[in-house]
Amino acid sequence: MTLGKRSFVLLGGAVIIALVIGVGVFLPRLTAPAADLGTLELATVRRGALLATVSATGAISPMREAQMAFTATGPLTKLGVKQGDRVKKDQLVAALDPRTLELALAQAEANLAAAQAKLDQLKSPVVADVTAAQASVASAEAALTQLRAPAQNDLVIAKTDLDKAQAAVARAQADYDRIGGASNPFSALTPQALALQQATLDYQKAVALYNAKITPTDSQLKQAQANVEQARSQLQRLTNPNPNDLKSAQANVEQARLARDLAQARVDDALIRAPFDGVVTHVDFDLGSFVPAGRVVLGIADVSELHIKLNIDETDIAKIAVGQPVTITLDAYPDANIAATVSEVAAVATTVQGVVNYVVTVTVNPGAVPLKIGMTADANIVVAQKTDVLLVPNRAVRAANDKRYVVIQKEPGKSEEIQVQLGMANEQETEVYSGLHEGQTVIISLIQNLGSFGPPR
Numbered sequence: 312m313t314l315g316k317r318s319f320v321l322l323g324g325a326v327i328i329a330l331v332i333g334v335g336v337f338l339p340r341l342t343a344p345a346a347d348l349g350t351l352e353l354a355t356v357r358r359g360a361l362l363a364t365v366s367a368t369g370a371i372s373p374m375r376e377a378q379m380a381f382t383a384t385g386p387l388t389k390l391g392v393k394q395g396d397r398v399k400k401d402q403l404v405a406a407l408d409p410r411t412l413e414l415a416l417a418q419a420e421a422n423l424a425a426a427q428a429k430l431d432q433l434k435s436p437v438v439a440d441v442t443a444a445q446a447s448v449a450s451a452e453a454a455l456t457q458l459r460a461p462a463q464n465d466l467v468i469a470k471t472d473l474d475k476a477q478a479a480v481a482r483a484q485a486d487y488d489r490i491g492g493a494s495n496p497f498s499a500l501t502p503q504a505l506a507l508q509q510a511t512l513d514y515q516k517a518v519a520l521y522n523a524k525i526t527p528t529d530s531q532l533k534q535a536q537a538n539v540e541q542a543r544s545q546l547q548r549l550t551n552p553n554p555n556d557l558k559s560a561q562a563n564v565e566q567a568r569l570a571r572d573l574a575q576a577r578v579d580d581a582l583i584r585a586p587f588d589g590v591v592t593h594v595d596f597d598l599g600s601f602v603p604a605g606r607v608v609l610g611i612a613d614v615s616e617l618h619i620k621l622n623i624d625e626t627d628i629a630k631i632a633v634g635q636p637v638t639i640t641l642d643a644y645p646d647a648n649i650a651a652t653v654s655e656v657a658a659v660a661t662t663v664q665g666v667v668n669y670v671v672t673v674t675v676n677p678g679a680v681p682l683k684i685g686m687t688a689d690a691n692i693v694v695a696q697k698t699d700v701l702l703v704p705n706r707a708v709r710a711a712n713d714k715r716y717v718v719i720q721k722e723p724g725k726s727e728e729i730q731v732q733l734g735m736a737n738e739q740e741t742e743v744y745s746g747l748h749e750g751q752t753v754i755i756s757l758i759q760n761l762g763s764f765g766p767p768r
Contacts, residue, residue: 352756353720354704358749361702363695363737364638365630367621371675371686373612375587380607383407383580387608390598398585398611405608407581416574423567430560444546451542455535469521476510476517483507589613592684612684617675619651619688622661622668630694631656637673638691644680651675653692695735701743707753708733708741717743720752 389406398404486503498504548556592610596602619639623631637651655672662668673690675682708731709716718728731746747753 351720351754353752354707354755356743356747356749356751356753357702358699359702360696360698361700361735361737361740361742362693363630363735364691365623365627365694366689366691367623367671368687368689369619369621369673371682371684371688372618372620373589373614373684374616374618376592376610376612377586377589378607378610379405379583379586380605381405381407381580381583381602382604383412383577384604385581385602387596387598387600387602390594390596392591392594392609394591394594396591398589398591400585400587402585403582404585404591404611405583407602409578409581412574412578412581416571416578419567419571419574423564423571426560426563426567430557430564433557433560444542447542448539448546451535451538455532455539469517473514473517473521476514479510480507480514483510583608585611587611587613588615614684617677617682617684618654619673619675619690621671621673621690621692623671625660625667625669627694628656628669628671631669631671631692636693638693639673639675640689640691641680641682642687643683647680649675649677649680649682651690697735697742700734701747701749702740703731703743703747703753704755705736705739705741707755717747718754719747720754726754 385407387405388408389403391402392398392404483503483506487498487501487507490501490503491498495501589611592612594609595606596608602608631653633653633656635653637653639649639651641647641649651673653671654674657670660667660669671692673692675688703717707717709718709728715731715733716728717731718726720726729746732744734742734744736742
């Protein structure tokens, strides 16, 4: 009993399967009255343009954007913009208190000027300084020469001075003796004693000068020679500076310039200037606030061009090329179709959670639509397009054994399956190379009601 039931079930199943297969095989070839087929969904073979697109979603973004911050710390003393303001490149938009930094810069500039002046003097000495140094050399050399070989006139003058001093001593001695000389207990207090003492000193000086003219001492010669060497060295430094002195002076200039540049950089660090023409997207501090170094104060976006970054799957990226047209639709403006163009295709993929994508940049031409940064945008990239081709709906095409078929309605109540050659397709329609002609009616849904079937006619 059980076996019989199972056999019946199997047999019944086989019959049903056979019926389904039979219907599937022969149904496209049926010709039946329209009343037997029920309601048909029809379409007309038309001639028109076909676009193949790759779709993706992104957000409107500026061509470039900068988040501006100070590298210095201090109170915000200038804030010349607010959100939404347009700014020009290099426009001063915010500043910290610069007074201390500007004083340091002035001192650094003065130090640089002094170091540069010294270097310039070494390289190109002042003519007056050279002339004075040459005169000093000549004077020192003349003094040394006179010590080594005194002139005859100098000897005569020195001898005359010596004789005069000796005569003065003799007169003073005679005057001193007339008042009693050393035997006079009050002679030390007399003018004659004082005159004798002065005459004696003058005589000793005259003797020394005379002897020096005849034979100078070693110390005199050494001092005169040292004076000559010092004067010559000074002249040498002016006219032919030592390379080491030049290097040292040059190093001082470079060090002073580095200090000046550092001071200038610190002044600049207390200023924020717009890096490009753009729009202020946000301002995060109020005037007078204490701003830490590195904290973003405001943002600036370059909206001269608007972009959309799209993540395109690796299966579609080969279809994408720079210059392809793009149609943009926005949630904010559902009735607007905005033109755009592919401007950049990434050469390197980005992988997120195992999905390989390539970033494609689209440049938007907003026209009259007031686009805003951050708006969600649906992009349809036109990867191929044809004009004046025969088109049928994708749902009208049936595949079987690597061939493609379309069922046409020959006349009311009759249909026929036609093999076709197909070309390009998009999500809605397919190009037909052969098998159909314009104006034919194709059946998208052959039947909706499995009622009675009549024999083929």
